[in-house]
Amino acid sequence: MGEGGCCVQLLDGDGVFNVAGIEHFMNSVKLAECGLSYAVVSIMGPQSSGKSTLLNHLFGTNFREMDAFRGRSQTTKGIWLAKCANVEPFTVVMDLEGTDGRERGEDDTAFEKQSALFALAISDIVLINMWCHDIGREQAANKPLLKTVFQVMMRLFSPRKTTLLFVIRDKTKTPLEHLEPVLREDIQKIWDNVPKPQAHKETPLSEFFNVEVVALSSFEEKEVLFREQVASLRQRFYHSIAPGGLAGDRRGVVPASGFSFSAQQIWMVIKENKDLDLPAHKVMVATVRCEEIANEKLAYTSADKEWVQLEEAVQHDIVPGFGKKITAILDKCLAGYDIEAFYFEEAVRTSKRQQLESKLLQLVSPAYQTMLGHIRSKVLDDFKEAFDKALEKEGFAVAALECTQSSMFKFDRCCEDAAIEQANWDPSKIRDKLQRDIDTHLASVRTAKLSELTALFEGQLNKALAEPVEALLDAASDNTWPAVRELLQRETESAVSGFASALSTFALDQATVDKMLVKLKEYGKNVVESKAREEAGRVLIRMKDRFSTLFSRDADSMPRIWTGKEDIKAITKSARSASLKLLSVMAAIRLDEETDKIEETLLLALVDASSNGVKNRSIQSLDPLASSSWQEVPSAKTLISPVQCKNLWRQFKAETEYTVTQAIAAQEANKRNNSMLPPPWAIAAILVLGFNEFMTLLRNPLYLGVIFVVFLVGKAIWVQLDITGAFQNGALPGLLSLSTKFLPTVMNILKRLAEEGQQAAAPPSQSKPELDSKVFRNSIRSNSTSDPSSNISSTEDGDEYSSPLRK
Numbered sequence: 106m107g108e109g110g111c112c113v114q115l116l117d118g119d120g121v122f123n124v125a126g127i128e129h130f131m132n133s134v135k136l137a138e139c140g141l142s143y144a145v146v147s148i149m150g151p152q153s154s155g156k157s158t159l160l161n162h163l164f165g166t167n168f169r170e171m172d173a174f175r176g177r178s179q180t181t182k183g184i185w186l187a188k189c190a191n192v193e194p195f196t197v198v199m200d201l202e203g204t205d206g207r208e209r210g211e212d213d214t215a216f217e218k219q220s221a222l223f224a225l226a227i228s229d230i231v232l233i234n235m236w237c238h239d240i241g242r243e244q245a246a247n248k249p250l251l252k253t254v255f256q257v258m259m260r261l262f263s264p265r266k267t268t269l270l271f272v273i274r275d276k277t278k279t280p281l282e283h284l285e286p287v288l289r290e291d292i293q294k295i296w297d298n299v300p301k302p303q304a305h306k307e308t309p310l311s312e313f314f315n316v317e318v319v320a321l322s323s324f325e326e327k328e329v330l331f332r333e334q335v336a337s338l339r340q341r342f343y344h345s346i347a348p349g350g351l352a353g354d355r356r357g358v359v360p361a362s363g364f365s366f367s368a369q370q371i372w373m374v375i376k377e378n379k380d381l382d383l384p385a386h387k388v389m390v391a392t393v394r395c396e397e398i399a400n401e402k403l404a405y406t407s408a409d410k411e412w413v414q415l416e417e418a419v420q421h422d423i424v425p426g427f428g429k430k431i432t433a434i435l436d437k438c439l440a441g442y443d444i445e446a447f448y449f450e451e452a453v454r455t456s457k458r459q460q461l462e463s464k465l466l467q468l469v470s471p472a473y474q475t476m477l478g479h480i481r482s483k484v485l486d487d488f489k490e491a492f493d494k495a496l497e498k499e500g501f502a503v504a505a506l507e508c509t510q511s512s513m514f515k516f517d518r519c520c521e522d523a524a525i526e527q528a529n530w531d532p533s534k535i536r537d538k539l540q541r542d543i544d545t546h547l548a549s550v551r552t553a554k555l556s557e558l559t560a561l562f563e564g565q566l567n568k569a570l571a572e573p574v575e576a577l578l579d580a581a582s583d584n585t586w587p588a589v590r591e592l593l594q595r596e597t598e599s600a601v602s603g604f605a606s607a608l609s610t611f612a613l614d615q616a617t618v619d620k621m622l623v624k625l626k627e628y629g630k631n632v633v634e635s636k637a638r639e640e641a642g643r644v645l646i647r648m649k650d651r652f653s654t655l656f657s658r659d660a661d662s663m664p665r666i667w668t669g670k671e672d673i674k675a676i677t678k679s680a681r682s683a684s685l686k687l688l689s690v691m692a693a694i695r696l697d698e699e700t701d702k703i704e705e706t707l708l709l710a711l712v713d714a715s716s717n718g719v720k721n722r723s724i725q726s727l728d729p730l731a732s733s734s735w736q737e738v739p740s741a742k743t744l745i746s747p748v749q750c751k752n753l754w755r756q757f758k759a760e761t762e763y764t765v766t767q768a769i770a771a772q773e774a775n776k777r778n779n780s781m782l783p784p785p786w787a788i789a790a791i792l793v794l795g796f797n798e799f800m801t802l803l804r805n806p807l808y809l810g811v812i813f814v815v816f817l818v819g820k821a822i823w824v825q826l827d828i829t830g831a832f833q834n835g836a837l838p839g840l841l842s843l844s845t846k847f848l849p850t851v852m853n854i855l856k857r858l859a860e861e862g863q864q865a866a867a868p869p870s871q872s873k874p875e876l877d878s879k880v881f882r883n884s885i886r887s888n889s890t891s892d893p894s895s896n897i898s899s900t901e902d903g904d905e906y907s908s909p910l911r912k
C-alpha cells in the first residue's frame with residue numbers, strides 16, 4: 106500500500122482519544138512540517154457499505170475491510186487515521202465507524218453524533234457513502250446519518266465550509282444526471298426539516314456545505330470499472346485545497362503542528378457535550394501551540410552552548426562584540442519560533458513572540474548588566490590613570506575636561522558594542538553613575554591638590570612673615586607696626602597673586618576663589634598676630650634684654666665701665682623708656698591703621714606718675730592702668746592689658762633694679778679706688794703740721810693709736826647725736842639741740858664702753874677688737890643710710906620700692 110500503509114486508531118470504540126498513537130503517527134509522517142498545506146478527508150456511511158474498501162482503493166491506505174465471504178458485520182470501531190499515498194498536498198484520511206450499527210443499538214447513537222461532529226469539525230472533505238438504491242427512498246439508510254450531520258453542524262459555533270462528497274455505490278444504469286437532482290432534493294428536504302437556531306433559520310445549505318456527487322460501480326460485480334472510476338475520483342483529491350479544488354473554499358484551518366492538540370481539544374469539547382466555538386478553538390490552539398513553541402525555543406536557547414560560554418565569559422571580563430553575539434543568539438531563537446508558529450493566528454503568534462522575546466531578554470539581562478558593570482569599572486580605572494598622567498602635563502581643569510570627555514566617549518562606544526538589538530536597553534543610568542564616580546574622583550583629587558597648594562602658599566607666607574615680624578617687633582619703635590603692616594601687605598599680595606594664578610588652572614567659580622584668597626590673607630594676618638602674641642608673652646624678657654643692652658652698653662655698643670663719670674640716672678631713665686616703648690608696641694596688635702593712646706597712657710601712668718608721684722598723689726588715685734582693656738582697642742587686638750602692663754612694669758623694674766645697684770656700687774668702688782690722694786683732712790694736717798711732722802705722727806704708732814681712738818669716739822658721738830638730722834631743721838635749732846644732748850651722749854658712750862669693758866673681762870672671748878668691729882659695723886650701716894644709691898632710688902621711685910641695700 107506504499108507510503109500510506111501506516112494507520113492508527115484515533116478514537117477507540119469507547120471514545121478514548123489515543124494521544125500517544127496520534128503523536129507517533131504525526132512524527133512518523135512528519136505532519137507537523139506541513140503548515141497549512143494539508144487536507145483532512147473523512148468518510149461516513151452505513152456500516153459495511155464498503156467504506157474501507159473505497160478508501161483503500163482511493164488513497165492506498167490499509168484500513169481493515171470485511172471479508173466478503175463472512176457476511177456483513179461491523180469491522181471499523183471508533184475512528185481510524187491514515188495518510189493518503191501519492192496525493193498532494195499531504196492528505197489525512199479518517200475512517201469512521203459505520204452508522205446504523207446493529208451492535209451499538211439505539212442508545213449508542215450518541216457516539217455516532219459525537220463522531221460525526223468530530224469529523225465535521227476537523228475535516229475539509231467528508232465522503233458520504235450511500236447505496237444507489239437508497240436515492241429517493243423514504244426509508245433510505247443514509248437519511249438518519251444526514252440528519253445527524255446537519256444537526257450537529259448547527260452546534261459548530263461558526264461552521265467551516267465543508268465539502269460533502271456523496272459517493273453513490275453500486276450505481277445502476279440510471280445516469281448520474283438523473284440521480285443527482287433526486288439526491289439533492291432529498292438532501293435539501295432533510296436540511297429543511299432539521300431544527301435550526303434562530304440565527305440560521307434562513308441560512309441556505311450552501312453556506313455550510315459544498316455538495317458534490319459521484320457514482321461508482323459495484324466493487325464486487327464490476328471491479329475493473331470500479332477501479333477505473335476510483336482512479337478518476339482520486340484525481341479530484343490532487344490539489345484539493347487549491348482555489349477551485351475540492352476543498353478550495355475551506356475556512357479556519359489549524360496549522361499541521363497543532364493538528365493533534367486541536368483534535369484532542371475538539372474531542373474533549375464534544376464529549377462534554379458543549380457547542381464548538383471553532384474560531385475560539387483556533388485561538389486557543391494557537392495560544393497553546395505558540396506557547397509550547399516559545400518555551401521549547403527558550404529552553405533550547407538557555408542550553409545553547411554559545412550562550413552558556415558567553416555567559417560564563419562575561420562574569421570575568423568585558424566580552425568584545427557582546428552585543429552582536431547575543432543579538433545573533435536571540436535572532437536565531439526568534440527565527441525558529443517564527444518558522445514554527447508561522448501558521449497560527451497572527452495576533453496570538455505575535456503576542457507569544459513578544460513574550461518569548463521578553464523572556465529571552467530576561468535571560469540575557471544579568472549578563473548585559475554585568476557587562477555594563479565591567480565597562481563602567483574599566484572606563485573608571487582608565488580614567489583615573491589617564492587623569493594622573495594628564496595632570497603632569499596640563500592644568501587641573503583642562504585635564505579633567507579632556508579625560509572626562511574621552512572616558513565618556515569610550516563608555517558610549519563600549520555600550521554600543523554591548524548593545525543588544527532586540528533590547529534597546531538604555532545604559533544612561535550606568536553612564537550617570539560613571540559620571541558621578543568620575544566627578545567624585547575629580548572632587549577628591551581637586552580637594553587634595555587644593556589643600557596641597559594652600560599648604561604650599563601658607564608655608565611660603567609663613568616663612569616670609571614670621572621671622573621678619575619677630576625681628577620688627579623685637580626692634581620695637583614708633584615705626585614697628587607701620588613696618589609690620591607694610592610687610593604683611595607686600596607679602597600677602599605677592600602670595601595671593603601667586604595663589605590666584607595657581608588656582609586659575611582649577612577653573613573654580615569666582616566665589617570659591619575669592620574665599621580661598623581671603624583665607625590666605627587671613628592666614629597671613631594670623632601669622633602676624635600669633636607671632637605678636639608669642640612675642641607679647643616674652644615681652645618681659647625682651648624688655649629686660651633691651652634694658653640691660655642699653656644700660657650696660659654705650660652708644661657704640663661697647664660695654665660700659667662705670668668710671669664714676671656716667672650719669673646712671675639718665676642712663677637708667679633712657680633704658681627704661683626704651684623698654685617701655687617695647688611694652689607699648691607689644692601691648693596691642695595694630696594691623697589696621699588706627700591710632701591708640703597706649704603709649705601715652707603708659708608714659709603717663711608708669712613714668713610720669715612715678716616721677717611726679719610724691720608731688721601729685723591725686724593722679725595715682727585715678728590709675729589709668731586699672732583696667733583690663735585699652736580704650737579704642739578691641740579685646741581681640743589686645744595682647745597685654747593695662748593691668749598686665751602695670752604688673753609687668755613693676756616686675757621689670759624690680760628685676761632690673763639689681764643691675765642699677767650693681768652699676769652704682771661699681772661706680773662707687775671705682776671712685777674710691779681712683780682717689781689715690783690722701784683725704785682732705787690729711788692734706789690739711791700736712792699743710793698745718795708740715796710734712797715731716799705728719800710723717801712722724803704717722804710713723805709713731807702711739808700717736809696713730811690715739812688719733813684712731815679719737816676718730817672712733819668722734820664718729821660714735823656724731824652718730825649718736827644724729828648731727829645731720831639735727832641740722833636739717835636749721836643751724837640754730839641744731840646747735841641748741843646738740844648742746845642739750847652732747848653731755849648725756851658722751852656720758853652714755855663712756856658708760857657703754859665701761860660696760861663693754863667689764864663684759865670683756867668676764868668672758869675671755871669677748872675682747873675689745875670685737876667691740877670695735879661692732880661699732881664699726883654700726884657706723885657703716887649708718888653710713889649707708891646716706892649712701893648715694895638710696896638717693897637715686899628715692900628720687901626715681903618715690904615709695905614704690907626700696908633699694909636692696911636698704912632692705
Ligand SMILES: Nc1nc2c(ncn2[C@@H]2O[C@H](COP(=O)(O)OP(=O)(O)OP(=O)(O)O)[C@@H](O)[C@H]2O)c(=O)[nH]1
Binds near residue numbers: 169274
Ligand atoms: N455490493 C458491494 N459490496 C461491496 C462493495 N465494496 C465492498 N463490498 C463489500 O462489502 C463488505 C464490507 O466491506 P467494508 O469495506 O469492510 O465495509 P465497511 O463499510 O468498511 O464496513 P464497516 O467498517 O464494518 O462499517 C465486504 O464484504 C466487501 O466485499 C461494493 O462496491 N458493492
